[in-house]
Amino acid sequence: xxxxxxxxxxxxxxxxxxxxxxxxxxxxxxxxxxxxxxxxxxxxxxxxxxxxxxxxxxxxxxxxxxxxxxxxxxxxxxxxxxxxxxxxxxxxxxxxxxxxxxxxxxxxxxxxxxxxxxxxxxxxxxxxxxxxxxxxxxxxxxxxxxxxxxxxxxxxxxxxxxxxxxxxxxxxxxxxxxxxxxxxxxxxxxxxxxxxxxxxxxxxxxxxxxxxxxxxxxxxxxxxxxxxxxxxxxxxxxxxxxxxxxxxxxxxxxxxxxxxxxxxxxxxxxxxxxxxxxxxxxxxxxxxxxxxxxxxxxxxxxxxxxxxxxxxxxxxxxxxxxxxxxxxxxxxxxxxxxxxxxxxxxxxxxxxxxxxxxxxxxxx
Amino acid sequence: xxxxxxxxxxxxxxxxxxxxxxxxxxxxxxxxxxxxxxxxxxxxxxxxxxxxxxxxxxxxxxxxxxxxxxxxxxxxxxxxxxxxxxxxxxxxxxxxxxxxxxxxxxxxxxxxxxxxxxxxxxxxxxxxxxxxxxxxxxxxxxxxxxxxxxxxxxxxxxxxxxxxxxxxxxxxxxxxxxxxxxxxxxxxxxxxxxxxxxxxxxxxxxxxxxxxxxxxxxxxxxxxxxxxxxxxxxxxxxxxxxxxxxxxxxxxxxxxxxxxxxxxxxxxxxxxxxxxxxxxxxxxxxxxxxxxxxxxxxxxxxxxxxxxxxxxxxxxxxxxxxxxxxxxxxxxxxxxxxxxxxxxxxxxxxxxxxxxxxxxxxxx
Numbered sequence: 001x002x003x004x005x006x007x008x009x010x011x012x013x014x015x016x017x018x019x020x021x022x023x024x025x026x027x028x029x030x031x032x033x034x035x036x037x038x039x040x041x042x043x044x045x046x047x048x049x050x051x052x053x054x055x056x057x058x059x060x061x062x063x064x065x066x067x068x069x070x071x072x073x074x075x076x077x078x079x080x081x082x083x084x085x086x087x088x089x090x091x092x093x094x095x096x097x098x099x100x101x102x103x104x105x106x107x108x109x110x111x112x113x114x115x116x117x118x119x120x121x122x123x124x125x126x127x128x129x130x131x132x133x134x135x136x137x138x139x140x141x142x143x144x145x146x147x148x149x150x151x152x153x154x155x156x157x158x159x160x161x162x163x164x165x166x167x168x169x170x171x172x173x174x175x176x177x178x179x180x181x182x183x184x185x186x187x188x189x190x191x192x193x194x195x196x197x198x199x200x201x202x203x204x205x206x207x208x209x210x211x212x213x214x215x216x217x218x219x220x221x222x223x224x225x226x227x228x229x230x231x232x233x234x235x236x237x238x239x240x241x242x243x244x245x246x247x248x249x250x251x252x253x254x255x256x257x258x259x260x261x262x263x264x265x266x267x268x269x270x271x272x273x274x275x276x277x278x279x280x281x282x283x284x285x286x287x288x289x290x291x292x293x294x295x296x297x298x299x300x301x302x303x304x305x306x307x308x309x310x311x312x313x314x315x316x317x318x319x320x321x322x323x324x325x326x327x328x329x330x331x332x333x334x335x336x337x338x339x340x341x342x343x344x345x346x347x348x349x350x351x352x353x354x355x356x357x358x359x360x361x362x363x364x
Numbered sequence: 365x366x367x368x369x370x371x372x373x374x375x376x377x378x379x380x381x382x383x384x385x386x387x388x389x390x391x392x393x394x395x396x397x398x399x400x401x402x403x404x405x406x407x408x409x410x411x412x413x414x415x416x417x418x419x420x421x422x423x424x425x426x427x428x429x430x431x432x433x434x435x436x437x438x439x440x441x442x443x444x445x446x447x448x449x450x451x452x453x454x455x456x457x458x459x460x461x462x463x464x465x466x467x468x469x470x471x472x473x474x475x476x477x478x479x480x481x482x483x484x485x486x487x488x489x490x491x492x493x494x495x496x497x498x499x500x501x502x503x504x505x506x507x508x509x510x511x512x513x514x515x516x517x518x519x520x521x522x523x524x525x526x527x528x529x530x531x532x533x534x535x536x537x538x539x540x541x542x543x544x545x546x547x548x549x550x551x552x553x554x555x556x557x558x559x560x561x562x563x564x565x566x567x568x569x570x571x572x573x574x575x576x577x578x579x580x581x582x583x584x585x586x587x588x589x590x591x592x593x594x595x596x597x598x599x600x601x602x603x604x605x606x607x608x609x610x611x612x613x614x615x616x617x618x619x620x621x622x623x624x625x626x627x628x629x630x631x632x633x634x635x636x637x638x639x640x641x642x643x644x645x646x647x648x649x650x651x652x653x654x655x656x657x658x659x660x661x662x663x664x665x666x667x668x669x670x671x672x673x674x675x676x677x678x679x680x681x682x683x684x685x686x687x688x689x690x691x692x693x694x695x696x697x698x699x700x701x702x703x704x705x706x707x708x709x710x711x712x713x714x715x716x717x718x719x720x721x722x723x724x725x726x727x728x
Contacts (some may be wrong), residue, residue, distance in 0.1 A: 022684075023684075065532070138413075139626070149465055154537055261392075300721075300723075302714060302717050302718075304710060304713045304714060304717060305704075305707070305710060305713075313700075317697075317698055317699060317700065318698075318699055318700070318723070318726065319699075319700040319702065320386075320387075320699065320700070320701050320702070320714040320717075321702050322689060322701065322702070322704065322707050322710045322711060322713065322714060323703060323704030323705075323706075323707030323710055324702055324704040324707075326705070327688060327691065327702060328701065329702050331700050333681075333696075334682075335681060335682055335683075335684065336677075336681065336682070336683040336684070336693065336695050336700060337683075337684050337686065338683065338685050338686070338688055338691060338693050338702055339686045339687060339688070339689030340669075340686065340688040340689070341687075342687075343669070343686050343687030343688075346668060346669060346686045347686060348668060349668045349669075349686065350490045350668060350684040350686060353666050353668060353684075354666075357664075357666075359664075359682070362682065
């Protein structure tokens with residue numbers, strides 16, 4: 001008698017922050033709650049939810065988010081069953097979120113296979129994306145490897161992590177699978193050019209498929225300080241007090257640093273996808289549908305002798321651009337951001353300046 | 365028995381519009397109602413009033429403004445006697461305003477001498493300025509010439525008119541007086557460089573001193589179509605109906621084009637003044653007190669890696685500049701302007717675009 005194939009689970013990591021998307025991104029309105037992907041009017045989390053739903057066991061993904069965002073997540077995803085919302089007592093970066101998802105799924109079904117996906121990326125086309133996730137899940141189930149989504153670089157990005165390809169380990173309907181020799185964190189411009197030219201590197205999509213028992217074993221080995229408190233909470237069936245106690249002890253670290261870069265059984269699926277982590281306003285402009293002058297200007301606003309500009313007016317009040325190039329303007333009721341080309345990362349400096357100037361009211 | 369010297373009168377022309385200072389400049393809030401001169405918190409009209417007052421017969425200047433601005437002028441200049449406010453039925457450019465001022469002053473005192481000054485320029489220092497106006501008035505009284513304020517160019521401006529200097533006709537305590545050979549309207553950049561290098565040209569300050577009878581005679585000769593309707597209104601003691609009727613017939617033209625460029629008795633006083641017509645946001649930035657990065661950023665706003673930027677937030681809401689250069693940002697409750705360096709003149713294009721888009725609500 002053959003056992004049925006393991007059930008496929010998807011966990012959406014919805015714990016991101018909005019720092020780089022100020023002034024529309026706020027503590028209470030993080031990036032995944034914003035519509036930032038071209039003409040898609042859906043908030044990124046909702047688009048992600050709808051994109052992965054067809055893959056999910058029982059038709060529903062898991063969503064991992066900090067308590068503080070619970071209300072917003074429920075409002076955005078009214079059809080998400082309450083028991084599929086995994087609430088973290090506080091935001092503690094991705095290692096904790098991935099561990100918690102793995103523990104919860106493992107408790108529900110020790111044979112399951114799980115893919116964790118960020119809530120706030122651009123990815124297209126959807127069918128190709130789902131085929132890739134399915135292939136990653138199936139390979140993880142079969143081989144016991146941890147699979148990461150690899151993207152063929154289309155330009156020498158300095159804002160992404162790269163994966164060095166090792167030997168091919170499998171062919172799937174969605175692309176070849178390779179061992180990962182090493183991670184290269186955000187490279188310099190010249191190193192990025194070298195990596196892209198060599199064709200031996202993929203972008204790391206931050207999307208991991210694994211058997212929970214496999215991941216937890218890797219965490220046990222490489223991230224014991226983080227896993228042990230969570231393990232204790234699992235033994236108490238994730239009771240809120242137990243989980244809160246665990247989270248106070250869990251280090252805040254990304255799953256890449258904590259586990260993936262050290263794991264010896266890491267593989268990557270080389271997917272052919274249009275992908276972007278939408279890391280800043282620069283990326284938003286890159287993916288938006290521009291007019292022939294390269295401008296993305298909302299209804300009611302004006303671009304006069306302007307080029308490659310993005311205007312976003314949250315309070316509906318018009319913005320007039322005159323004789324500027326490569327400028328992003330974001331207007332809200334209580335702030336205006338005017339950002340130069342390629343300076344998206346520096347929006348975090350505004351957040352710091354606001355903290356220093358005791359204007360936390362503009363960050364909430 | 366010697367006759368007393370003629371009384372000195374000053375008329376402030378306050379009929380300007382706010383088109384180039386949108387979105388703070390509006391039909392109801394023209395440029396002269398705005399504070400645009402460096403750290404001076406006074407609206408330009410009020411600063412002009414206080415600057416010329418010490419020169420005036422009876423301690424008070426005349427103010428010429430369209431009816432629509434009457435309330436605003438009275439509020440801004442509460443000490444201006446009602447009979448010193450000359451209201452035009454409608455705005456009809458400077459020829460009509462100057463003619464009306466000359467007729468009103470002549471009716472009051474046929475021996476007077478009058479200087480007409482724009483309400484919306486930057487000029488410093490004040491003492492030097494008043495000495496120059498006094499010298500122009502005295503020379504006009506003595507010689508029967510029309511005097512215009514000439515400024516030594518400090519850079520090859522393309523936005524100003526130039527005066528070609530003829531022979532010297534007088535020395536005054538405030539500088540030499542020369543005949544004006546001709547007017548050069550806003551020159552090209554290369555012509556401007558040539559004019560400035562030649563040292564034979566001054567900027568035309570748009571400030572004219574004359575005996576009203578002399579000016580009216582020149583208008584009778586060069587601008588009869590404009591003067592005759594106004595003359596008829598004068599004979600009816602400027603009764604509102606008569607003036608309204610006259611204004612419907614008066615051509616809308618500048619006093620430079622209508623009269624000054626054709627007058628044969630035009631002279632200029634070469635004044636040593638820091639002068640600017642504050643013609644656009646570019647000029648405002650030029651005269652504002654900047655920080656060491658060249659930024660002029662109001663309280664509560666932020667400039668991060670920004671250079672040579674001007675921020676003005678009328679609703680007190682902060683503006684954050686990040687990685688931009690030479691950009692002017694003006695935020696009001698109902699609009700935001702983002703303007704590139706040297707593009708101040710193009711703000712008028714926004715006004716046109718708003719008219720086309722049926723957003724006249726943003727211009728009122």
